Amino acid sequence: MPLPEAGKAVPIVDSHCHLDFENFDEDRDALIARANAAGVTRMVTICTKLREEPAVRAIAEAHEGVFYAAGTHPMSVADEPMVSVEELVALADHPKFVGIGETGLDYHYTAESAAVQQESLRIHIEAARRTGLPLIIHARDADEDMARILTEEHRAGAYDCVMHCFSSGAGLAQAALELGFYLSMSGIAAFPRSAELREIFAAAPLDRILVETDAPYLAPPPHRGKRNEPAFVTRTAAKGAEVFGLDYAGFAARTSENFDRLFSKAAA
Template sequence: MTETTQTQPQITDSHCHLDFPDFEGQVDAVIARAANAGVTRMVTICTKLRNEPAVRAIAEAHAPIFYAAGTHPMSVAEEPMATVEELVSLAQHPKFVGIGETGLDYHYSAESASVQQDSLRLHIEACRQTGLPLIIHARAADDDMARILTEEYRNGAYSCVLHCFSSGPELAKTALELGFYLSMSGIAAFPKSKELREIFAAAPIDRILVETDSPYLAPPPHRGKRNEPAFSALTARVGAEVFGLDYADFAARTQSNFDRLFTKVAAYGATA
């Protein structure tokens, strides 16, 4: 570990996709660049359960990488419906740390809204049974998302992060009232995202995570290029400005938040 890595604030990229073709043959270099930026842990997300073995292999091969799996709402219509039993079984792996991403996407996939909702509820039940956090994708579906998250919470508590949060203030309010977390992606750093930054600024600092959603949504000055975990540090610096904190304090707060939500990662680090 370099002196730079040891002394600079550490953060976690809570959501990336390292199994995507954009990173083929480059994971070692991506991890090294992340470490140089202070990004010492990553959660890589499997969006189709048939790809779980490949995503698991990435986590097994690299100490800083953990993983989660679920069926992305945009894939639900084409993929076999996940079962609670399948997700609970996958969750037995020591580096499997979250359920999802799942959720609702009516922007691209409104025609499959009903099956998306069924899939979301199955993933929530798997969260209850495993104690792992739910990882939510929400786009153009704020009302249904707020309703389902609330209905299901009444049926039994669970933990959750709305990843790459870019929805409206009402969904943010509902999520925060349920005790859930909001994750800042590169979108929050875009110059035109003033309203989104205001939503984050109104949230409690102890409910904020940072992520890249790489290879997508690179923050400035890399916007339009391939995103990667190292760039979550750039989003975190914008987050620090949003909350009026110095970068070291914001980084420490988001690390604590991540450990509180992703308890399996924190426990793994303590025993590794």
């Protein structure tokens, strides 16, 4: 699926990136400008450790199309102070703070901290409930616990959620969709060996799909193995358009509409 011609950029959203990471220290403003030139009119930069929230907030404040979210990443939760519901709720007063997280479960590298990850996840869910802001979930090698906790908590009180950088199994995808949640496509979905993952996305309703970079990680082809950046969300979107049988502009428009519905505080 071809990208738009040069000079004819189509508006699209990068729903998840990490603009505060040191990988971007030397050219942060330039890469945001490159994203804008590629049609990326809005992006959400994610704070993964609450003590770094001021720096992430400053980036959002400095750029019109940049919004931010904050939480404690599951891989860091054992080494960081446990965040409180009240701390997360207080952040929601900022006009550019649009989501809770990323939070979740990661048993691939940090299975030994599963119990504290689950405690942190439930705290973030309660903050999402109280603020009405969407929860941003990271899930890796924890499908069963992830589906169970999300379902238990949703029964206790509804909240909105996106499964960021979704690359888990069909079972977790179905559980999330049944709760009314969203699945986000990252560069992984564009990798040649990700046919099974693309099938999971293709089986999902189009109105539950977002696109993201997770920059600086997971650059899609032809940039795989290099530093990812928000402009490259167009490459993942081109593959997403192919998956859903749309042209690029149609897919970009639909995923942007989905973003506006979920991240209503950052709506165009």
